[in-house]
Amino acid sequence: MSARILLLEDDESLKLILSRALSSAGYQVRATASIDAVLNWVRAGEGDLLLADVLLDGTSFLESLGMVKRLRADLPVIVMSAQTTASTAISAEKGGVFEYLPKPFDLDLMLTTIASALGDSRRRQPDGNLAEPTGLIGQSSAMQATFKAIGRAATSGAHVMISGEAGTGKRQAANALLRARGVKPDDVALITPSHRTEEIFKSTAAAAQLLWLRLDEWSPQQQRAARDALDTGTGRVIATLSTPGSAALDSRLLGRLSECVVTLPPLRERPSDIPVLCDAFLSEFAARDSQVTLQLSPPARALIDKADWPGNVVELRAVLSRLSLSTRGRLAGPDDVARAMMHDQPDQKDELEAHASRLASAALGAPDARQLASDALDRALLEQALARSEGNRSKAAEMLGVNRNTLARRLTELSGKS
Incomplete structure (x- = not known):
């Protein structure tokens, strides 16, 4: 008797394609868009494997995965998802799924995975402790591999x-x-x-x-x-x-x-993720600053897509933060992006001079006022450079235009004065 596949998918076109592919491969298929229907089938002992989409009409199947496993702990479950986040992969892994397939996927890969699941007696069990969202996102194959590795490490x-x-x-x-x-x-x-x-x-x-x-x-x-x-x-x-x-x-x-x-x-190995990251960061900054989400013109997006981003996601996020603050919700063009990438805000010189004036005013009157102001400025520069480089001293030194030994020596000097 051929294996019975329960298919949970709310996209009618995809449900039809998957049903035909599974039937052509010799499986019996029972398909639905209803989580309740699947739970009833599982409760009745139907099906040898469950193939389920994660997001169904705004509801996450992962919320019902625990019930599936409680009803039939040995039923292999394969989930499909266009939600390209680490939290989805971790939740799927910790929920006890056999495999997590990010959409879009190759049908041959799906059939190979199903055959492996049906022949694998080592069913992974859930631990009931699903992860919170992490903010790590990406659609590229490189990031999908990373998400799976994080999911395995979590268990x-x-x-x-x-x-x-x-x-x-x-x-x-x-x-x-x-x-x-x-x-x-x-x-x-x-x-x-x-x-x-x-x-x-x-x-x-x-x-x-x-x-x-x-x-x-x-x-x-x-x-x-x-x-x-x-x-x-x-x-x-x-x-x-x-x-x-x-x-x-x-x-x-x-x-x-x-x-x-x-x-x-690195970001250069997953350039297809840049548009997804841009949208996520700009939505975050709109909520942070209580303003409408910044829109990027096609030339602006093209400039961002073609950039090298040696500082990777952290650098991209910093540039978009500056861009969001400087444009305040209007359509951003390539010139706006270029200024944000160069740290070249129109009023940067005036702003720096204003900060310098406040620093001088605070230092005057104290013994060694000039040294006090110099130390305060160096300390701020070093802290900012180390923060932007995630503590990498070589990269921080490069940002400041000094060598690594000079940076280390100055850190030691300032540490002794704090």
């Missing part, structure tokens, strides 16, 4: 290494993983390159969940302390780094952290 207790260039969203991905694992922010031991060796050892040996940021910037002594503490502690680590192949990384520590790897692609 695992393994150490996780998140790698990617500066600005790709490593910290955001780490936060998504922590939420998906049900870890509260107060329960996370956050460790950065600024922590002392003894602090790293103590936190790593004692904490249940650790978040290590910019591991490739840690000194050899810091890395050895972390490695030794891992040997004695029981905590789980999520680590971020920009250069996983760096010779400066301790090979034994890297091996321990490579139990599960999530790689975030």
Whole structure:
């Protein structure tokens, strides 16, 4: 007897195409656009596999996935979705689906996945703890692979290494993983390159969940302390780094952290995601600033699409934020985009002079007023550059037009004065 497929899809054209493809492959198909109908079929023991769209007339099937699994825990479920977000992939993975297929997908891939699911006796079970939205979005194959990796990591207790260039969203991905694992922010031991060796050892040996940021910037002594503490502690680590192949990384520590790897692609490797990111960011800024959503003219969009974006998503977001504030809801053209990309606001010089005047006024009257003002300005510049580069000192130094050693020396000097 041929396998029975339950198909849940509210797009009539797609439902017809999928039904015909499944029937041609030798399966019996029962199709509907109703979640309630599917639940009744599952309750009655019908079907050997459920193929379901995630979003049905504004309702998410993932909200009913737990009920499906409670009714029949061994029923393999494959979900299809045009919702290209990490939260969708994580929710599907944690809900116990066999596979998550982002739309559009190849019919041959769907048939191969169904055959694999029907022959796989290792059914993944849900844990009932679905993740909150993460803001990580993208339709490209590169990001879909990343979403799946995040989903797998969310259901695992393994150490996780998140790698990617500066600005790709490593910290955001780490936060998504922590939420998906049900870890509260107060329960996370956050460790950065600024922590002392003894602090790293103590936190790593004692904490249940650790978040290590910019591991490739840690000194050899810091890395050895972390490695030794891992040997004695029981905590789980999520680590971020920009250069996983760096010779400066301790090979034994890297091996321990490579139990599960999530790689975030640079924006240049997923240019098809730029329009989606633009729309999401501009909607966010409209809500933030209580204004209508900024519209981009076709030439403006073309300029954004063709840009290199060496700072990746973080740089794109910063440019769109400046653009949204400067245009205040009117249609933005390519000249507006060019100014935002060059940090060349029309009143930038006047604004800088006004800030400088306020700084001078605050410093005058204090001992060493000139040095005090100089330190305050340098501290602000360094903090902003490090924030925009996600703490990458080499990129921050490049932004400021100095070498990395000069930046490090100035940071040390200012730290001693704070």
